Amino acid sequence: MLKILKYSFFDLIRSRWSYVYFAFYLLLGVVLLFLNNDLSKAVITLMNVIIVLVPLIGTIFGVMYYYNSKEFTELLLAQPLKRSSIFLGQYLGVAMSLSMSLILGLGIPFVFYGLFKSNAIWDFSLLLITGTFLTFIFTALAFNIALSNDNKIKGFGYAILLWLLLAIIYDGVFLMSLIFFEDYPLDKLSLIGTMLNPIDLSRTLILLKLDISALLGYTGAIFKQFFGTSFGLIISFIMLIIWVILPVMRIMFKSRKKDF
């Protein structure tokens, strides 16, 4: 598995797309800092970007990589190798190279701007951690989609649909249901609703840092316990880890059964 991981990783590192992705984040970081002249405001703007863009790129890139390297995968499958190690290796290769582009692309301009001396460093590292988690989650979801669909067009369609669903439509439905059931106690429902969507989950995680004063404005013991203590942070991280593990398990399961 490690060999395949290494191969995928270096293959991707040499590819044009990771450079584009890396350059994009580098540019974003530099421009944001140049325009804002303020680290903490730049972190807020970055949060908006990361929460929307990282899942999109993770999904598209994951699907693309799977379809592009299909022939090579078939070649590997003819070798005496474990199927799970082939697919896991590829998955980790993609996810890690994407995360590396993200971390380096954003990290370099911020470090040069004086991140280590500023107090935004915790917010920023939280941002990078959630960004990495999102990359791992959405690449895994993308591999799932690609494994289930041999048709490229269909696969891409589903991938974009998945992103649209989790990034925007989910929140719309969530909001409507909260307003619709406003006569009932909703704090448990709203927290569970957040847990079920990795994008919402990472958003809440960052909100805990940035908008804590607004979040504490709501009356509710569960909210208070969740947002007021480190309980929220711990639960959010556990959920994010579960969100990585579940799709990866499905990759292993699916790849074992699949006919090539």
Next chain:
Amino acid sequence: MKKWGVIICAIFLAMTTHAQHIEVCSTCTISTLKEAINNAQRFDTITVKPGTYKEHNIIVDKPLIIKGENYPVIDGELKGEVFTIVSDSVTVDGLFIINVGTSYTEDYAALRVKNSKYFVIQNLVLEKLFFGIYLEKSNYGKVYHNKIIGNAVEEYNSGNGIQLWYSNHIEIEHNYVERVRDGIYLEFSDNCLIKNNVSANNVRYGLHFMFSNTDTYQDNTFENNGAGVAVMFSKHIKMFNNTFKENWGTASYGMLLKEINDSEIIGNTFEENTIGINIEGSNRITYRNNDFVKNGWAIKVRGACYTNTFTENNFLYNSFDIAYNSKVNDNVFDKNYWSNYTGYDLNKDGIGDIPYRPVKLYSYIVNRTPETIILLRSMFIDIIDFSEKVSPVFTPDNLLDNNPQTKRITW
């Protein structure tokens, strides 16, 4: 009136020619404060040497200067009130008063001034108290450099740090009040000056105003209080250069304004409060040169607020800038700096070319269903906010800042 006070003092001083000096210590002939006060003549000075004096219900009924050396401890043994001043022109200086009795029927204070004038209370340290300094129908006094540290946990069995009741022309400066119910409380007290105080970690309000007119408070810091600062049912209040910080909670405000009219709020800083200013039924107030930094809601307008003007303020990184609960707007927002402003300035005159709408649709939704706060900064919310911005339906369409600044305002 202050001049009158000085003149009257001078006359009194002239009348009593032999101002004596009395010392109190555990080994002296006079070993208690009560004894010293009984033996003293008008305008004598009583010096209290270091030591512990277990006394309560000390009544000061003549003009005296009571001065502590190296903070002698006056221990009330939780039995009741410690000092009660019922005479004009009393000075109390440099004492350490602890263990004031708690009562559910009477407001025991560490030091109470009753129906008196021209008193000076300074350099006191109060600990383990019920009420701290209680001014009752007393005028023209000064309360300087006191440190009040309570241990209040619940509202019902704790008292206020500095309480004014029907007391006018009082100066309260450089005091530090911590962990009591209300740090500084004013009721029916006019023409007072509250300056350079720090009021922090109190159970209820850092500063509480009721029915007190023409007062000024400036350069104070109110931090991490249960409900921030409440200013209610008063007019002609001046609030300058105060700092309101980290008042977090569901019913917590940097400042709560209720039925305040004709006042000025200038140069204050509101930082990281759940609600910066909560305004209810307040009219003709000028808000100028205030900084609203990282609050949940910078300003929440509840209703019945007319002809207020908000000019040249900085709104920096608040989750919500302004929240309104009605469609009617009679308040003016002009020339403010909004960090959330996304317009442009083509002619480079420092004023954005398109107006800024500080009220978002989402703040309405949160007002209606508070749980939706969990969707803060979601992309879906950005989309509906944007559509509301393009064509306002729910938010007051005349509520806009026509001259949003493009750079942070300095003054």
